[in-house]
Amino acid sequence: MSALEIAGLVHAYGPHRVLDNLDLRIAPGEFVALIGPNGSGKTTLLRCLAGILAPQQGRVAIAGIALGEDALAAKQRLGFAVDPTLLPPLLTGRQCLELFAGARGLGGVPAATLALAGELAFDTWLDREVQSYSLGTRQKLGILLGVIGEPPLIVLDEPMNGLDPLSAFALKQYLVRLTRENGCAVLLATHALEVAERFISRCVLLLGGRLVQDWDTAALDAIRHDADNSLEQVMVEALRRFGAPRTD
Numbered sequence: 164m165s166a167l168e169i170a171g172l173v174h175a176y177g178p179h180r181v182l183d184n185l186d187l188r189i190a191p192g193e194f195v196a197l198i199g200p201n202g203s204g205k206t207t208l209l210r211c212l213a214g215i216l217a218p219q220q221g222r223v224a225i226a227g228i229a230l231g232e233d234a235l236a237a238k239q240r241l242g243f244a245v246d247p248t249l250l251p252p253l254l255t256g257r258q259c260l261e262l263f264a265g266a267r268g269l270g271g272v273p274a275a276t277l278a279l280a281g282e283l284a285f286d287t288w289l290d291r292e293v294q295s296y297s298l299g300t301r302q303k304l305g306i307l308l309g310v311i312g313e314p315p316l317i318v319l320d321e322p323m324n325g326l327d328p329l330s331a332f333a334l335k336q337y338l339v340r341l342t343r344e345n346g347c348a349v350l351l352a353t354h355a356l357e358v359a360e361r362f363i364s365r366c367v368l369l370l371g372g373r374l375v376q377d378w379d380t381a382a383l384d385a386i387r388h389d390a391d392n393s394l395e396q397v398m399v400e401a402l403r404r405f406g407a408p409r410t411d
């Protein structure tokens with residue numbers, strides 16, 4: 164069974180069709196980077212998966228459950244990092260984690276989540292109110308809430324943005340472990356191609372409302388082993404080939 168199956172997804176803001184019959188299938192254990200220029204629709208796609216936006220057409224199934232048929236059951240199988248600006252200011256990090264653990268039907272905050280909190284140097288913030296957090300600290304809590312219970316599909320939008328280098332590294336290591344050892348699938352939108360290149364098992368390029376290029380593990384390995392090549396170069400070439408507008 165696929166961790167994620169998207170077929171014919173369409174989302175438009177008024178007349179502006181951002182996702183145009185998009186298809187994607189992700190298997191359990193895949194660590195997929197979603198890349199694309201500014202405004203190509205990465206966040207829109209992730210919000211459609213999380214049920215925050217309602218697509219006009221198409222089907223999304225998470226671990227075999229269609230979002231349009233049983234939204235609650237589908238969302239139970241999805242982890243989505245909470246927007247740092249939407250966290251409740253008067254709760255502590257631990258209270259937020261307990262709330263989410265309860266909503267997921269877990270007996271308490273899992274040891275794995277608390278261990279990740281330690282690796283992200285968030286443990287000292289657990290018992291303080293969210294309103295006292297810096298933006299990066301809020302982002303760490305948003306990520307912890309997204310991965311709690313380690314559901315079959317985890318979706319993250321630019322999670323390394325704003326994290327200090329040690330925390331960003333710890334998060335990447337955690338996500339690699341999660342995919343390789345626990346069989347979770349991760350879909351991560353990012354502009355950090357060097358991150359994508361080193362850690363992921365697959366990369367998809369969103370352009371013109373569709374995924375126009377899909378690099379599998381073998382293709383990424385070939386790029387990694389070619390001293391004269393990088394995902395950045397390959398992506399620039401792909402953008403030229405597909406006629407992306409220049410932003411400079």
Ligand SMILES: Nc1ncnc2c1ncn2[C@@H]1O[C@H](COP(=O)(O)OP(=O)(O)OP(=O)(O)O)[C@@H](O)[C@H]1O
Nearest residue numbers: 176177179181199200201202203204205206207208
């Ligand atoms: N609420 C909205 N109303 C109207 N247009 C929107 C809205 N949200 C996004 N858009 C437009 O949809 C397109 C896709 O935006 P989106 O944020 O999904 O792209 P993105 O790939 O995540 O971009 P970035 O890399 O800059 O974060 C853009 O043209 C954007 O201006």
